[in-house]
Amino acid sequence: MRELSPAFSYIPITRLLVRAVTPVFGAYPAEEAALTGALRHSHSRLMEFAEEVAFFQKRRLNECWLREITLDYSSMSTRH
Secondary structure: OOOOHHHHHHHHHHHHHHHHHOOOOOHHHHHHHHHHHHHHHHHHHHHHOHHHHHHHHHHHHHHHHHHHHHHHHHHHHHHO
């Protein structure tokens, strides 16, 4: 029986080593739930304000076109 005692002493040491090296798996579902909730919140806000977002992006595009037209017109008027 004395020969088996060193073999059994490795079990608690191995258990402590494995426990120290492996991550806490309970934190992963909580982090995934938080990220999923944030994604759903952002998506619902984007759907809610999609018309305004499109309107403001269109406004920026119109401003760029207006600036180009103005520059073209000013360059044409300075030529003549």
